[in-house]
Structure formats: structure tokens, C-alpha cells
Amino acid sequence: MTAATAHYRIVAEPGAPSVTIEREVAAPRDLVFRCFTDRDLLPQWLGPRRYATRIEEMDVRHGGSWSYVNIDPETGAEFGFRGVYHGEPTPDQFVQTFEFLGAPGHVSMDTLQLIDRRDGRTLIRTISLFQSVEARDAMLEHGMEYGVKEGYERLDELVDRLQDRAGA
Amino acid sequence: MTAATAHYRIVAEPGAPSVTIEREVAAPRDLVFRCFTDRDLLPQWLGPRRYATRIEEMDVRHGGSWSYVNIDPETGAEFGFRGVYHGEPTPDQFVQTFEFLGAPGHVSMDTLQLIDRRDGRTLIRTISLFQSVEARDAMLEHGMEYGVKEGYERLDELVDRLQDRAGA
Numbered sequence: 163m164t165a166a167t168a169h170y171r172i173v174a175e176p177g178a179p180s181v182t183i184e185r186e187v188a189a190p191r192d193l194v195f196r197c198f199t200d201r202d203l204l205p206q207w208l209g210p211r212r213y214a215t216r217i218e219e220m221d222v223r224h225g226g227s228w229s230y231v232n233i234d235p236e237t238g239a240e241f242g243f244r245g246v247y248h249g250e251p252t253p254d255q256f257v258q259t260f261e262f263l264g265a266p267g268h269v270s271m272d273t274l275q276l277i278d279r280r281d282g283r284t285l286i287r288t289i290s291l292f293q294s295v296e297a298r299d300a301m302l303e304h305g306m307e308y309g310v311k312e313g314y315e316r317l318d319e320l321v322d323r324l325q326d327r328a329g330a
Numbered sequence: 331m332t333a334a335t336a337h338y339r340i341v342a343e344p345g346a347p348s349v350t351i352e353r354e355v356a357a358p359r360d361l362v363f364r365c366f367t368d369r370d371l372l373p374q375w376l377g378p379r380r381y382a383t384r385i386e387e388m389d390v391r392h393g394g395s396w397s398y399v400n401i402d403p404e405t406g407a408e409f410g411f412r413g414v415y416h417g418e419p420t421p422d423q424f425v426q427t428f429e430f431l432g433a434p435g436h437v438s439m440d441t442l443q444l445i446d447r448r449d450g451r452t453l454i455r456t457i458s459l460f461q462s463v464e465a466r467d468a469m470l471e472h473g474m475e476y477g478v479k480e481g482y483e484r485l486d487e488l489v490d491r492l493q494d495r496a497g498a
Contacts, residue, residue: 178346179459225414227393246393246414248427248437257437259416259427269416269425271439273461291347291459293441 169285170314172307179292181302185314186285189321191276194284195253197317198274203324205230207316210309213241224249228258245269253278260290268297286314337453338482340475347460349470353482354453357489359444362452363421365485366442371492373398375484378477381409392417396426413437421446428458436465454482 169186187194197203199222205215213232220228229244242263248271249257256274261267270292277285288310292298337354355362365371367390373383381400388396397412410431416439417425424442429435438460445453456478460466 175345177343178463179348180346224412225393225395244392246416246427248414249429249435255435255437257427259414259425259439261417267417267423269423269439269441271427271437271459273437289461291439291461293457293459295346 170311174298174302177295179295179298181290181292181298181306182287183290183307183310184285184287185310186279186283187314187317187321188283189325190282191253191278191284193321193324194276194286194317195256197320198256199251203320207320208313210305210312211316212236219244222247222251265300268300269293270297270301338479342466342470345463347463347466349458349460349466349474350455351458351475351478352453352455353478354447354451355482355485355489356451357493358450359421359446359452361489361492362444362454362485363424365488366424367419371488375488376481378473378480379484380404387412390415390419433468436468437461438465438469 169184171184173182174180197207201217201220204220205217208215208230209232213234216231216233218229218231220230222228224247226247227244228247229242232241232243233239244261244263245259247256247258249255253276258272260270260272270290272291273289275287275289277287279285290298290301292301337352339352341350342348365375369385369388372388373385376383376398377400381402384399384401386397386399388398390396392415394415395412396415397410400409400411401407412429412431413427415424415426417423421444426440428438428440438458440459441457443455443457445455447453458466458469460469
């Protein structure tokens with residue numbers, strides 16, 4: 163049900179080093195914000211289904227650091243990511259830098275904005291800025307969108323579970 | 331002399347939320363890097379001549395914070411800026427987030443790259459990424475380029491003084 167009504171949009175203009183993704187989710191803004199900022203909830207939905215996620219560091223405040231590892235259970239291979247938070251995190255704006263340690267030195271900046279749809283739904287907007295159009299295109303070619311889409315399907319499932327639990 | 335031979339270029343494509351500025355300076359790369367990362371040297375050249383700069387915080391490491399204040403000596407008015415560093419700072423790449431506290435919530439990310447010209451000169455490249463084209467245009471309209479150009483003239487003077495001192 164959630165998936166059938168979900169709004170999804172990706173904007174990646176030619177010549178601009180940015181990607182904007184919008185996705186609606188059937189949960190109130192505060193709950194969605196918790197799913198992005200709580201170190202127990204985030205690894206339950208972030209990224210593609212086939213990887214496990216281990217949070218190494220997640221100090222959600224201005225100047226705090228984060229890092230996590232994706233683990234491929236088939237091979238044991240690990241893929242690391244890291245960044246720092248800028249500004250006091252709020253549902254209106256949550257900013258972090260982002261680096262995939264498999265391509266070290268390519269740093270991007272992500273802005274998360276959560277928009278209250280006032281019907282129990284929330285629009286998640288992410289703006290990702292890259293150091294060049296080439297770096298943006300490489301991320302798109304390496305499955306960025308696929309990972310994000312599957313992550314949001316897992317988020318649908320997580321917020322369903324959390325809301326059932328709260329209502330039980 | 332320095333100014334007459336200085337290479338300067340600004341690229342701000344329509345529709346792209348980024349500004350790239352290149353400027354050559356007559357100093358070796360290590361010295362230029364020190365001028366960007368040393369808390370005693372940075373306030374001697376950063377920004378327009380008419381303001382004094384007070385560094386509040388400058389913890390140059392991955393996850394470190396920085397903040398400084400521009401002071402208008404005529405009026406006593408102060409303008410604050412803050413950000414965090416991403417990655418281990420090297421002359422190849424020095425990344426920081428950037429926020430002018432007079433327009434809170436507008437966060438950009440700057441990448442500094444220093445390219446050794448192998449003749450005692452260094453090309454300074456900065457790539458600034460903004461959350462939208464509108465935010466980029468607002469920064470340009472509010473004198474970003476003027477401040478940067480005047481700052482680099484002051485940097486020419488600073489590296490001349492530092493090199494004379496070293497050679498004396």
C-alpha cells in the first residue's frame with residue numbers, strides 16, 4: 163500500500179553537480195527524523211537490502227562525526243563511509259558531508275529536509291552536492307539511486323512496524 | 331609584480347549550484363597551504379581589507395570545527411562564520427563546510443586544491459557547492475567574488491613578506 167501511493171522523484175540536471183531526490187513516506191515527520199538520527203534505527207533501513215550496516219560512530223550534533231560500514235554477508239566484504247555533521251540537526255535541515263572510503267577523496271555534502279504533509283505523511287528531500295559533474299555521474303552509475311530506492315522501501319517497512327508497535 | 335602576472339578565473343555556470351575560482355600566487359605550495367591552515371596566518375589575509383578577522387576556533391583535522399568573526403572597525407559590527415573540516419587536510423585537498431551566520435541554514439561546502447606550478451608558483455583552486463542555484467547567486471550578489479579577490483591580493487602581500495623574512 164505504502165509503495166503504491168509513494169511519491170518518488172529524482173532530479174539530476176545535465177551540467178550540474180547535484181542530485182535531488184524526493185520520496186514520500188507514510189509516517190509523521192518526527193518519526194522519520196528519528197529513523198535518520200537514531201543509531202539503532204538507521205542501520206535497520208539504510209541502503210540496499212543485501213548488505214548489513216554497522217554504525218561505528220554517530221555523534222549527531224554540529225561538528226560530530228559519523229561512520230558506518232556496509233557488510234556483504236555472502237563474501238564478508240566491508241565498505242566504509244564517513245562524514246561530519248554541520249549545524250544543529252532538525253527535521254527542517256540535517257546536513258552532513260559524505261565520503262565512500264572505496265573512492266577516497268571524493269567528498270559530497272547531503273542536506274536532508276523533512277516536509278510535513280499534514281496527513282500523517284512526510285516528504286523526504288535530499289540534496290546531494292558533488293565536487294564535479296563527473297563525480298556526480300559516477301555515483302549515479304555506481305547504483306546510488308538503486309541503493310536509495312531500496313533503502314526507502316525498507317524505511318516504509320520500518321515505520322510500519324514502529325507505528326504498529328506504538329498503536330498496540 | 332605579483333598582481334600583474336597573477337592568473338585569475340571564476341566559473342559559475344548558469345543552472346549549476348557551484349562556483350570554481352582559480353588564482354595563481356607567487357609562493358610554493360607548502361607556504362600557501364600554511365596560509366590556509368595556520369590560525370595565526372589565515373586572519374592576516376582572509377576576506378576584504380576593511381574587516382578585521384578574529385579566529386574563534388580552528389581545529390584543522392577530520393571532524394574539527396572552525397569559526398571566525400569579521401569585525402567592521404568603523405561600526406564595531408561583527409559577522410560570524412562557521413563550519414567543520416572533512417578529511418585529513420593536505421595541499422591536494424582541504425574540505426570544509428561553510429555557513430554565514432547572517433544567513434543561518436544556508437550551508438555550502440568548499441574544496442581547496444593547491445596545484446604546484448613547479449616554478450615557485452601555486453595555483454589555488456576553490457570549488458564551492460551551494461544547496462541551490464538561488465543560494466549560489468545570492469552569495470555572488472552579496473560580494474563573494476569581491477571579498478575573495480581582495481583576500482588574494484592580501485595573500486600576495488603576506489607571502490611576499492613571509493618569503494622576504496625567510497630569505498633575510
